[in-house]
Amino acid sequence: MIRFLFKGLLRDRQRSLLPSIVVAAGVMLTVFLVCYLTGIMGGFADFTSKFSSGHVKIMTRAYADNMNQKPIDLALTDVSEIIEKVRQDHPDMDWVLRTQFGGLLDVPDENGETRSQGPSMAIAIDMLTPGSKEPGRLTLDNILVKGSIPDSPGEILISDEFATKLEVVPGDAVTLMGSTMYGSMSFYNFTISGTIRFGVSVMDRGAIIVDFSDAQAALDMQDASGEILGYLPSGNYNGEEAGVVCASFNSKYTDPEDEFSPVMLKLSEQDEFLGGYLEMIDAVALIVVFVFILAMSIVLWNTGLIGGLRRYGEVGVRLAVGEGKGHIYKSMIYESAMIGIIGSALGTIIGLLFAYWVQEKGIDISSIMKGATMMMPGKFHAKIVPEAYYLGFIPGLFSTTLGTMLSGIGIYKRKTAQLFKELET
Amino acid sequence: MNNSHIVITEGLVKHYPIGGGYFTALDGIDLQFGTGEFAGVVGPSGSGKTTLLNIIGSLDSPSEGKAVILDQSVGELSQKQAAHLRKKYLGFIFQTYNLLPVYTVFENVEFPLLLLNMSVSDRRKAVLDALEWVGLNDKIKSRPAQLSGGECQRVAIARAMVKKPRLVLADEPTANLDAANSHHILQTMEKLNKDLDTTFIFATHDDKVIKYLKRKITLEDGKVIKDEIT
Numbered sequence: 001m002i003r004f005l006f007k008g009l010l011r012d013r014q015r016s017l018l019p020s021i022v023v024a025a026g027v028m029l030t031v032f033l034v035c036y037l038t039g040i041m042g043g044f045a046d047f048t049s050k051f052s053s054g055h056v057k058i059m060t061r062a063y064a065d066n067m068n069q070k071p072i073d074l075a076l077t078d079v080s081e082i083i084e085k086v087r088q089d090h091p092d093m094d095w096v097l098r099t100q101f102g103g104l105l106d107v108p109d110e111n112g113e114t115r116s117q118g119p120s121m122a123i124a125i126d127m128l129t130p131g132s133k134e135p136g137r138l139t140l141d142n143i144l145v146k147g148s149i150p151d152s153p154g155e156i157l158i159s160d161e162f163a164t165k166l167e168v169v170p171g172d173a174v175t176l177m178g179s180t181m182y183g184s185m186s187f188y189n190f191t192i193s194g195t196i197r198f199g200v201s202v203m204d205r206g207a208i209i210v211d212f213s214d215a216q217a218a219l220d221m222q223d224a225s226g227e228i229l230g231y232l233p234s235g236n237y238n239g240e241e242a243g244v245v246c247a248s249f250n251s252k253y254t255d256p257e258d259e260f261s262p263v264m265l266k267l268s269e270q271d272e273f274l275g276g277y278l279e280m281i282d283a284v285a286l287i288v289v290f291v292f293i294l295a296m297s298i299v300l301w302n303t304g305l306i307g308g309l310r311r312y313g314e315v316g317v318r319l320a321v322g323e324g325k326g327h328i329y330k331s332m333i334y335e336s337a338m339i340g341i342i343g344s345a346l347g348t349i350i351g352l353l354f355a356y357w358v359q360e361k362g363i364d365i366s367s368i369m370k371g372a373t374m375m376m377p378g379k380f381h382a383k384i385v386p387e388a389y390y391l392g393f394i395p396g397l398f399s400t401t402l403g404t405m406l407s408g409i410g411i412y413k414r415k416t417a418q419l420f421k422e423l424e425t
Numbered sequence: 426m427n428n429s430h431i432v433i434t435e436g437l438v439k440h441y442p443i444g445g446g447y448f449t450a451l452d453g454i455d456l457q458f459g460t461g462e463f464a465g466v467v468g469p470s471g472s473g474k475t476t477l478l479n480i481i482g483s484l485d486s487p488s489e490g491k492a493v494i495l496d497q498s499v500g501e502l503s504q505k506q507a508a509h510l511r512k513k514y515l516g517f518i519f520q521t522y523n524l525l526p527v528y529t530v531f532e533n534v535e536f537p538l539l540l541l542n543m544s545v546s547d548r549r550k551a552v553l554d555a556l557e558w559v560g561l562n563d564k565i566k567s568r569p570a571q572l573s574g575g576e577c578q579r580v581a582i583a584r585a586m587v588k589k590p591r592l593v594l595a596d597e598p599t600a601n602l603d604a605a606n607s608h609h610i611l612q613t614m615e616k617l618n619k620d621l622d623t624t625f626i627f628a629t630h631d632d633k634v635i636k637y638l639k640r641k642i643t644l645e646d647g648k649v650i651k652d653e654i655t
């Protein structure tokens with residue numbers, strides 16, 4: 001009997017091929033969307049964590065309250081001691097010193113007069129210590145446009161766009177004017193070793209990368225640092241894991257009475273916008289799945305591709321030869337489940353292939369992001385997550401069986417004789 | 426209960442709800458059919474022929490009175506029991522053939538047997554026999570769309586007959602056929618009636634069919650007005 005029905009299903013394209021395609025298309029979109037959205041969110045998180053937030057960040061409590069202004073006068077002191085402690089507490093994590101500060105970048109002419117200048121944001125990282133993971137983390141090799149990566153003190157990298165605006169090239173000398181940690185004026189001379197393209201318009205507008213010890217010297221920060229960033233062993237942000245690290249650190253070292261005691265915040269706590277979105281990832285997947293279940297069920301039900309009016313004739317005959325109503329109803333649900341499985345498998349494969357392509361190639365949105373002030377990568381990559389392998393089956397199976405159940409209610413509601421009458425017309 | 430009677434109706438009434446009230450399609454039918462009868466219900470359109478056949482076929486139930494088919498009272502059967510009765514003992518032939526278009530002739534005829542737990546080889550033999558009766562052995566692999574109307578109705582007869590039912594109900598089986606085909610299928614059914622002792626009850630207003638009937642029951646407005654042996 002099952003074989004007999006299956007044979008019919010295969011031969012009746014309207015019942016097998018069309019619904020399978022509808023299901024496959026919906027499932028494909030579900031799978032792709034889930035990967036795409038996860039990829040975008042992951043991309044945000046990844047980029048932000050590398051350039052600015054770390055997976056967790058240690059600051060003074062006062063600094064944390066004004067984090068957006070990067071107030072170096074509120075920087076952490078005795079950082080070698082703090083970093084020693086966290087390295088002991090979490091030896092498999094990577095802990096690094098970072099300082100971000102603002103200043104005016106001045107380009108002098110041969111007479112020492114200002115040739116051009118512009119406001120700049122500097123990120124101080126450890127570029128020179130042998131074995132430092134920082135250049136690799138920021139993929140400096142990849143984003144280098146002209147010149148080379150600094151290999152001695154006093155050398156900096158500058159955004160390529162910024163360099164063009166200031167009309168400087170690698171080898172030129174520049175002066176960074178700012179204020180020290182203690183509030184006095186600071187002038188520090190650097191040589192441009194190379195230009196880079198961040199791929200994020202906020203940073204391409206005026207960011208420079210300096211070596212951390214240069215920054216300490218320029219800003220008079222002996223054994224001090226604006227921030228200490230921590231990276232989880234996996235290299236990927238995980239809110240729960242980061243939360244555990246923060247909680248243990250804060251209970252141990254934070255003093256609620258002391259503004260200058262250190263506090264650790266995870267990525268999502270530092271950036272409300274990103275934090276909110278990161279928490280939404282899971283919900284987004286659910287919403288996508290739910291929307292597709294609904295939409296596809298309605299499509300399948302309305303077109304009556306499965307069950308529906310088109311098959312009242314068949315139902316009538318089957319009743320006449322003595323098949324029970326329940327049996328017919330069940331067999332139709334089996335049929336649609338079969339279509340659901342086949343369509344979902346097909347859709348999942350295609351969706352994953354498509355997602356893989358976007359994961360590798362990325363979709364370039366840098367032109368749209370020109371004026372953005374958000375730290376956002378210029379290219380979106382999808383990310384194939386394990387959920388994508390099965391998530392599509394949920395709408396695929398639900399919509400087909402739900403669609404059939406809905407249209408099949410017609411069989412139950414109609415009197416047997418009435419169903420039978422449909423045969424005569 | 427009289428065992429020589431395969432169908433008995435007593436005071437059978439069927440109302441259909443229409444608007445706020447009822448329409449009486451059958452109004453006190455008392456009939457008996459014996460095994461091996463070749464009988465027909467005739468009468469003008471709307472006289473209640475199909476309604477009567479549906480109740481006898483356990484596809485519908487009486488509003489009042491009784492219809493007893495093979496010692497089972499239709500009104501008291503559950504859905505399942507009614508389906509069982511149809512599966513085992515009844516065959517149906519329709520005006521519009523109602524073959525399943527995606528299946529071959531062989532598969533269409535085989536279909537009722539799939540519900541009966543028969544072995545593959547028994548099924549095959551039964552299907553080939555049934556197709557032999559209706560003279561369609563050369564078309565077993567065809568699809569219904571490739572057959573003429575007469576051939577389709579012969580497949581439908583084979584499908585109704587393949588399980589050797591006790592009773593075959595045929596509602597206007599010749600309405601879509603020309604004279605030659607009508608005679609052909611009636612001769613086929615007449616022969617099966619004789620050879621297998623299957624009871625046939627027709628609903629028809631086709632004179633060609635009426636000529637073959639051995640008993641003619643005339644309905645008018647839901648009442649039997651004549652019941653004659655011909």
Ligand SMILES: Nc1ncnc2c1ncn2[C@@H]1O[C@H](COP(=O)(O)OP(=O)(O)OP(=O)(O)O)[C@@H](O)[C@H]1O
Nearest residue numbers: 441442443448450469470471472473474475476477
């Ligand atoms: N489901 C229903 N609801 C209401 N009235 C119905 C229903 N089915 C049949 N009737 C009415 O019952 C009467 C008998 O119908 P039935 O189909 O039995 O007639 P018939 O003798 O088979 O006619 P025909 O020769 O045209 O097939 C008709 O007047 C019809 O309108």
Ligand SMILES: [Mg+2]
Nearest residue numbers: 474475476628
């Ligand atoms: Mg009728």
